[in-house]
Amino acid sequence: MNKTDLNLIIENYLRNPFRSFGLSLLIALLASVLLVGGLLSFSLSKGLNRLSSRLGADVIVIPQGSEINDQTVLLQGDSKYAYLPQGSLEFIRGLDGVEIATPQYFLTTLSSSCCDQKVLIIGFEPASDFVIQPWIHEVLTDKLPKGAIVVGSDISVGEKRTVRFFDHEYPVAATLEPVGNKLDQAVFVDVATLADIREAAKAKGVIFLHQDVKSEGSDSPIYSSVLIKLRAGADIERLSREIHTRFDGVQIRTRKDLFSGLEKSANFLQIVVWSIVALFLMIAVAAIVISFSLSTRERRREYALLRIVGYARKRLRTLVLGESLLVSAVGTYIGLLLSSVAFFTFKIWIGEHVNVPFIVPGNAEIAAVYAVVVLLLHSVGPLAVYGVANKVSKIDAYAALREVEH
């Protein structure tokens, strides 16, 4: 393709602005849904993988009959108050097949100085914890200092690197890598620090109702959940039966149960997204084919003229393909620009509303998504009009001129 061809292609694009920009806008929409779909897909997949690698536990025991839902509490980090029956941790630890059982405590504060929203405080028992401390060790090689806290990736800690709860400043020892759900807005503390926070709350007149009321008069503490790592070959069904026989009001969820629900949600989202992409693709291809067919029919005289002055058939085909490439390219870049602004502006909002773990992919993955979208969409126009371009290249210039004559 030389300057003459390029000149003709650009001129033909500009001379029918309504048609050209209309088609480009369609491609722009397609680029937008493809880009957002690709990024969403990567984000969901990355979120699930990260969460799966972090969960660590084979079985989770949580309260039943409360508003607590296994996925929202343990995976999404949502915080409703409900606690396991007293003595449940000790009982579970004594069961056959249990390698480690560790408790977790959830508290929710009103907005603290760090955040505009409620902060979930997750307390863990350092001696038995096998879930949270490995995450902490990814960013903090030393032991968690006494009274210090670790925060999720979305919590802003400022220059002082402290978070304020109930008029007390707590030093932040580390910020965790994102998980892609509300755990990114959580604070992780050991049980001793959790007790401090609870005392500070009491001093301010805030009472964590269930926790305090239920623990009154009992040496046995209560927990929000117990996470279990099983020995190899352990019988989960038997374990579950034994817990249910001993305690009412508990739910037992295996790692597989928890993730199958999330995977279903993520898969459903992906199906919706890719269905929209397919729909737009079909509409765009149909519109391009129809538009180019009509346009080339109207321009038979021009193609005949180009043949007369020495355009080879191949070059006529290149002209038509070039026009479709220009339509695609303009649309692709408009679409990428607009959808990039939208996606990266609203990524946190999207992450909060998709209701499954969501982590925006790294730069290399983002670049790959952009490259695929650019390559794919640059080829949509030319592939769609290839048949039309072939027809134009076979135009009978002599007949086309005679049609004009008569």
Next chain:
Amino acid sequence: MILNVSNLYKTYIRRGEEFNAVDNVEFFAWSGDFSVIYGESGSGKSTLLSLLSGINRPSKGSVIFNGADFANLSDDAVSAVRNEKIGYIPQEAVFLPHFTVLENILLPKALRDGEKIEVRSIADVTDVDIASALETLGIAHLVHEMPAELSGGELKRAAIARALVNKPEVVIADEPTSNLDETNAKIVFDLLAELAHSGTSVIVATHDPRGFRYGDRIYTMHKGRLLPSAESDFGGL
């Protein structure tokens, strides 16, 4: 000999029956020749010219241009010959509607040189012969207009200028004086004669009897057959 045509046929199917629009034509042209082909509408002369220019492929026979048989050349090669060596003037003046008349005239040159079509000013046209042809054809003042703003006669003259822009070895003109008044028809024939005089081979298909006096060789086309002047009714004109 620049053009050697032998045993040439172009066969079409009409209402289920074959007919020869061009029927066993023998034709030769030399540099500096002015050949005139006379024929009624539908006699096959436009079809013959399209075969001579390589726009159309014959059903049978050969068109040999400067020793190269079009049948043995690729479409790219024939197209390049048409661009550089053949100036074709179609019966109907066809133009790219969104380029100026000057840009349309310079289209074959832009194509040959791989340059942009857009031209800002006639001063960009450095070729004295083209500038002179535009003056001769009386359209120099119209070159910045858009094609839609020109009359049929003016467009016809612009199409003639376009055919000359690459200084072709052969000019093939299909009814070059249709839509032209007597004065302009004479200007066109004079210009074509001058081209022939300077060594270009000119082949004109026309109804216009005025053209006969310019022709070195006169042919008549009738039902697809090309008859030399000695065998035609018009040979003595």
